[in-house]
Amino acid sequence: MMTGYRPLLWPGGLALLSTLGLAAVALGALLHAAPELSMAAVWDSYTLRVLRFTVIQALLSTALSLAFALPVARAFARRTSFPGRTFLLRVMGLPLVLPVIVAVFGIAAIWGQNGAISNAMEASGLPGLSPLYGLSGILIAHVFFNMPLAVRLLLGAWQTIPGESWRLAGQLGMGPWAIFRLIELPRLISVIPGVAMLVFLLCFTSFAVVLALGGGPRNTTLEVAIYQALRLDFDIARAVGLALVQVAACAVMAVIFFRFAKTPESQATEERLIARPDTDHLPGRVIDTLALVTGSLWVLGPLIAIVIAGLSGPVIDVLSRREVWAAALRSVSVGVGAGLLALVLGIALLATTRDLAVRAGRTRLADRMELAGSLTLVISPIVLGAGLFVLLLPLVPVFDWALPLAALVNGIVAVPYVLRILAPTLRRTAEHHDRLCASLGLRGWARIRHLEWPASRRGIATAWALASALATGDLTAIALFGTQRDATLSLMLYRALGSYRMDEAAVLALLLVGLCLVVFVVIEGGIGGRNRT
Amino acid sequence: MDVTGLELSGVRFGYGDWQVTYDLAVPSGSFAALLGASGAGKSTLLSLVAGFERPTAGAIGVQGKDVTNLAPAERPVTTLFQEHNLFPHLTALQNIGLGIDPSLRLTSTQKSDISAALERVGLAGMEARPPRELSGGERQRVAIARSLVRQRPLLLLDEPFAALGPALRRDMLDLVNALRRDTGMTVVMVSHDPADARRVADCTAFLHDGGIADFGPTASLLDNPDVPALAEYLGV
Numbered sequence: 001m002m003t004g005y006r007p008l009l010w011p012g013g014l015a016l017l018s019t020l021g022l023a024a025v026a027l028g029a030l031l032h033a034a035p036e037l038s039m040a041a042v043w044d045s046y047t048l049r050v051l052r053f054t055v056i057q058a059l060l061s062t063a064l065s066l067a068f069a070l071p072v073a074r075a076f077a078r079r080t081s082f083p084g085r086t087f088l089l090r091v092m093g094l095p096l097v098l099p100v101i102v103a104v105f106g107i108a109a110i111w112g113q114n115g116a117i118s119n120a121m122e123a124s125g126l127p128g129l130s131p132l133y134g135l136s137g138i139l140i141a142h143v144f145f146n147m148p149l150a151v152r153l154l155l156g157a158w159q160t161i162p163g164e165s166w167r168l169a170g171q172l173g174m175g176p177w178a179i180f181r182l183i184e185l186p187r188l189i190s191v192i193p194g195v196a197m198l199v200f201l202l203c204f205t206s207f208a209v210v211l212a213l214g215g216g217p218r219n220t221t222l223e224v225a226i227y228q229a230l231r232l233d234f235d236i237a238r239a240v241g242l243a244l245v246q247v248a249a250c251a252v253m254a255v256i257f258f259r260f261a262k263t264p265e266s267q268a269t270e271e272r273l274i275a276r277p278d279t280d281h282l283p284g285r286v287i288d289t290l291a292l293v294t295g296s297l298w299v300l301g302p303l304i305a306i307v308i309a310g311l312s313g314p315v316i317d318v319l320s321r322r323e324v325w326a327a328a329l330r331s332v333s334v335g336v337g338a339g340l341l342a343l344v345l346g347i348a349l350l351a352t353t354r355d356l357a358v359r360a361g362r363t364r365l366a367d368r369m370e371l372a373g374s375l376t377l378v379i380s381p382i383v384l385g386a387g388l389f390v391l392l393l394p395l396v397p398v399f400d401w402a403l404p405l406a407a408l409v410n411g412i413v414a415v416p417y418v419l420r421i422l423a424p425t426l427r428r429t430a431e432h433h434d435r436l437c438a439s440l441g442l443r444g445w446a447r448i449r450h451l452e453w454p455a456s457r458r459g460i461a462t463a464w465a466l467a468s469a470l471a472t473g474d475l476t477a478i479a480l481f482g483t484q485r486d487a488t489l490s491l492m493l494y495r496a497l498g499s500y501r502m503d504e505a506a507v508l509a510l511l512l513v514g515l516c517l518v519v520f521v522v523i524e525g526g527i528g529g530r531n532r533t
Numbered sequence: 534m535d536v537t538g539l540e541l542s543g544v545r546f547g548y549g550d551w552q553v554t555y556d557l558a559v560p561s562g563s564f565a566a567l568l569g570a571s572g573a574g575k576s577t578l579l580s581l582v583a584g585f586e587r588p589t590a591g592a593i594g595v596q597g598k599d600v601t602n603l604a605p606a607e608r609p610v611t612t613l614f615q616e617h618n619l620f621p622h623l624t625a626l627q628n629i630g631l632g633i634d635p636s637l638r639l640t641s642t643q644k645s646d647i648s649a650a651l652e653r654v655g656l657a658g659m660e661a662r663p664p665r666e667l668s669g670g671e672r673q674r675v676a677i678a679r680s681l682v683r684q685r686p687l688l689l690l691d692e693p694f695a696a697l698g699p700a701l702r703r704d705m706l707d708l709v710n711a712l713r714r715d716t717g718m719t720v721v722m723v724s725h726d727p728a729d730a731r732r733v734a735d736c737t738a739f740l741h742d743g744g745i746a747d748f749g750p751t752a753s754l755l756d757n758p759d760v761p762a763l764a765e766y767l768g769v
Contacts, residue, residue: 439605440635441605441606443635
């Protein structure tokens, strides 16, 4: 490390200042509105009931997701080569990018009162399923999203088991149970708390699922209660109180999360492909097959239902409506704008953290700055939006600004994705090539053109595409700021679901998925280039 | 030889407890080897000469010119690193071209110079190849070709051939040595193998205990080690 090196502080400083500044302003606006209310009025039986439901549904969702994910992940870990394995792993990644409200439609098409399962049961003389709304619906939706996420994270832990362990286990004649107890369990114990905390946090702050399936004050979480107080009851005092409770709860959880969430130290060696000795055991084969089939159907069912219902709905009728395309255009502009904002903030932050970590030897400071860029873990988009709402309401016509505000909130929410995708590439580029650049005099624009851009354009494309696709399907921010006049496609879909216009909803859902896909593919292909390796 | 190709006088550098002082004069146009145990400061010496590190005291001269305060790109020096000598997304021609113009605007004369350089390192016609389509040895040859077009009088070898097999390593050393004779440049290499030094180096420096413990013609230095630490290092 060079002595007396002066790191490039301003880009990251500016990025953090604007995101943290915005969060501070939003929180400040909430606190400023708070003195007019007494905390006692907010901390009443309603708040307590909402908080209790929020915690209970999150606990149950986490437990169910993990209980389901463990056998599925173990089956993926044990069966390293069966036809369709790569495809199924990809499928496990889909719920992450599927717009939540679209997924809710797909889940209703399978598990709802008139869904595929209920119809099949009635056809065979059994009583059908009860409506999806309420706790059971929320749990099904949360497990739909988080079981695949947990599978992917747990599988990562399995893959850090060194190949030599399998060779040793085979030589010592360890059976499946001994292998699980002595090799796999110790490795899992080190990651399960982190995975569980992440899933709990996601379910605790889940908005669109609960909004669509929650039905009534009995099944409301803090996030949805804040929204209802702001937009339905127009009770700003209550919204502020609930938002403060939410921030406090998330702050506590985030602290616990970062205590638990240590990345498992990789002990994987060069020889990764040593076969496990326990793959021929018959009961194991049965269990793994069952787990894989159930897990795949669980995820694929709603996805297929979305496609079938959409194609058999009134496609021509819906697609010939001018307002549908206007809404689609709004969704895309929010999405692309949010993606661009996230990209600019993320790259600015990484320019500084890379300089600190690679060239100034200040790795800890760099990591902390990147962590601060992920502040939405503590300040959820609803709280951020609520703060902006309370701040701007007396100043500007908030509802006229719905789209830029939605893009702003979504952009800040997406910064962590940009950081995760681009940080390794940017740091590696500096580590490998700094000296060569220095000796060749490659700097400034020439360095960007000949080194940074070719090295990171794929990552930039993926980050922008992912952030944009997620924001295109967003319901959280637009529910807060949007009106009938400037509805996005997701808001239109939510309203169609709310008024039981299921045929229309089916087409809108498929259109929204298609739109997110197009946004993703166009940005990734257009920016990332095709013929690059 | 009147001019020194590389001169370090009272060059000091270190972190905390670990401090080194270098005094060395390598004659112009010669091939010098740096031997010594791991951690003796061989690569640090090269980093100081290339300008990646700045000494806390002393002066560094190349071909009689003081370079102590110059930026790496301004020094009349080229370094071949152990790895990452080439940008993976650029062709051989572009990688070499960066040595002529960092913004890669090349005239047709410069392009034919590059082709000539490729030919000299035995890679004629490979202009359009990206590094992934070259073997490890060929990649280092491209880097050598770049050092040729840069026309810097001092070439530093920071173990660029360490990952290659013994026969290939000898070929590469012979290639560098032949190019040195043609161009009259000075070469300084870090080495772990006294046999490599014997093969190509006119003179050898032995680094030990925070400085240069011995320096002289390679053959006499290695045949009759009069410094005890060198004898111990060589195992004689």
